Amino acid sequence: AQKITQTQPGMFVQEKEAVTLDCTYDTSDQSYGLFWYKQPSSGEMIFLIYQGSYDEQNATEGRYSLNFQKARKSANLVISASQLGDSAMYFCAMRTNAGGTSYGKLTFGQGTILTVHP
Amino acid sequence: NAGVTQTPKFQVLKTGQSMTLQCAQDMNHNSMYWYRQDPGMGLRLIYYSASEGTTDKGEVPNGYNVSRLNKREFSLRLESAAPSQTSVYFCASASTDSYGYTFGSGTRLTVV
Numbered sequence: 142a143q144k145i146t147q148t149q150p151g152m153f154v155q156e157k158e159a160v161t162l163d164c165t166y167d168t169s170d171q172s173y174g175l176f177w178y179k180q181p182s183s184g185e186m187i188f189l190i191y192q193g194s195y196d197e198q199n200a201t202e203g204r205y206s207l208n209f210q211k212a213r214k215s216a217n218l219v220i221s222a223s224q225l226g227d228s229a230m231y232f233c234a235m236r237t238n239a240g241g242t243s244y245g246k247l248t249f250g251q252g253t254i255l256t257v258h259p
Numbered sequence: 260n261a262g263v264t265q266t267p268k269f270q271v272l273k274t275g276q277s278m279t280l281q282c283a284q285d286m287n288h289n290s291m292y293w294y295r296q297d298p299g300m301g302l303r304l305i306y307y308s309a310s311e312g313t314t315d316k317g318e319v320p321n322g323y324n325v326s327r328l329n330k331r332e333f334s335l336r337l338e339s340a341a342p343s344q345t346s347v348y349f350c351a352s353a354s355t356d357s358y359g360y361t362f363g364s365g366t367r368l369t370v371v
Contacts, residue, residue: 145301176360186349186362232301245290245309245353246317247360249301 143168145233147250154223155258161208162218162253164233173237175216176247177207180230189231192216223257230254261285265350265363272340272370280335280366282350288361290353291333292317293325295346296365302349308333340370 144167154160166175177189192200192207200207208217220227233250263284272278284291289310294302294317304317308327322344324336333352337344350363 147301150299184347184365184367186351188360234302245360246292246304246307247294247302247351249294249303251299251301 143170143173143235143237143248145235145248145250147233147253149253150251151254151256153256153258154220156225157222159219159221160223160255162220162231162233162255164216164218164250166214166216166233166235168214168235168237170237173235175207175209176234176236177205177216177218178232178234179227180232180252182229186232190218220255225257225259228255228257263350263352263361263363265348265366268364268366270366270368272337272368274341274370276340277336277338278340279337280348280350280368281332282334282363283332284350284352284361285331286352286354286361287330288352288354289330291327292351292353293323293333293335294349294351295319295344296349297346305335305348340368342370344368345370 293305306325
């Protein structure tokens, strides 16, 4: 079974500073994908960044980067130069592709609430 | 705008009542999913449909049924609502040959 663990229920960061949100995962599959989503108070799920298990380089999308450490099974999200609008819930999620039978199901962590202080 | 449309956005039910949550996507995606979100538990998969005509159970299917009406539409039915089904429900779709998922805006359901 797949499992995603986010151990930080809440994080605080000062505006313009960087912050790292932790995510560890557990799977026996060799092919999988890791995602980060942002959920603001309005409730929608916003895709931030994706990392494939065979990608050799860490994914980056603007101010977001994913610190992928395969041997440690961690996929931490780094947000640089935090902005007030970054205050939200952040979810780490994983999709496994074992023999093509996963049908793209996502397994989510419990989430981390990030608060950015001015 | 292209995307995933869920209706209704809010609903209050009495225990024992039934209702259907509707979901439609216009991106020609093969796969569709229903998740529920409870405080402190992230999103959990209720049911999914890998393609038109197929459905399968996810992590928390009890108390729910689904119908993949056609490629665009995937509905979730609560036959006899219980307070434990108070939650926010998200529909999502994805193309199986890519990693792109699109989520609907959610349905906030309260069962009293």
